[in-house]
Amino acid sequence: MEELMKTKIAVILSIVTVVIGIFLIWYFTPKKYSETLDGVYYQLGTEGIIEHIKVHIDGKLENHINGNKTFHGLIDFKGDKIPNIPKDRAELELHYDGHNFTTIFSPFRKLNGALKGRIRPDIYQYGWMYTNDKFTDFTIKLTMNGSLTLSDGYMITFPASDREEAMKKSQKLIKEFEQQ
Template sequence: MKVKIFIVFILILGLFSTWYLIPKRYETTLDGVYYQLGNEKVFEKVKVHLDGKLQNHINGRRTFNGIVSFEGKELPKIPDEQTELLLDSRGGNFSQIYSGFKINEGIAVPSIYILGMLYTNDRFTPFSISVFNGEPRTWAPSNGFMISAPAQTREEAWRISQKLMKKFGVSIAK
């Protein structure tokens, strides 16, 4: 009898582990805020779309691999010839959002365009993006541009950014 219970337990554990570790489709739209540090006048509500696969790992980390898109009037425009923005987060709470190719005469050729750096937590719930803006495409903690989600107000967005970036030693202006 004990052997049967042990076998059933092992089967249940195996099924749960398989379910837990298999990548799952993750598609969501979050309300967020685009703002500039140190400048109260720059503020816009935006929508952030994530479409990809979220995977749990044995060590407790989550990874995301997929497409990111944004809706908003004031957001920096991605060059038309660039392919869609990708996010390949390997679970270190820090990653870049980029496009690796551009379309040149109907052919995809390597051309890296980086929108910015993503900061998140282990659960991949709130996140903040330091957006590279202007020419040259730079970012500074005193006057850089940010996207934070989920957030409705500039204050809420700033708190999310401050909390997530602090663990990387980045202190940002309000």
């Protein structure tokens, strides 16, 4: 009887160990993250919005043992009035390390239209992005290699449908980052 009980316990512990192992492998394996979100492009210090835009994020999202998430990928904005990066620049990249803040940048310049893959390292900063721990709400202070003034700078917040929602989300995300 005692031998049967030990066997049952060993089988149950083996099953639990395998299930936990499978879950951990799934949880810590980087996952494809591709989202297109509606956002708002607006200027601080003025009323209304400048434009409703689409923001597309595409890359790999990874969970870590400390609970943080990291993301490496590309970000793209679609709209008529939103500032575009210069034509000779690489796509905008986003390298998020789990601390509710990152920069959005283009890491290099394409030479001669990138014929035969010729590039030159030359960082172009587009803006500073603040996000929540779940990587679901975002706000970006646009810098575009310049400086941002808090009274009249430009912002992108997503997902958001109007300026009021965008402003509230933006203030919350920046405040959460500053309190860390």
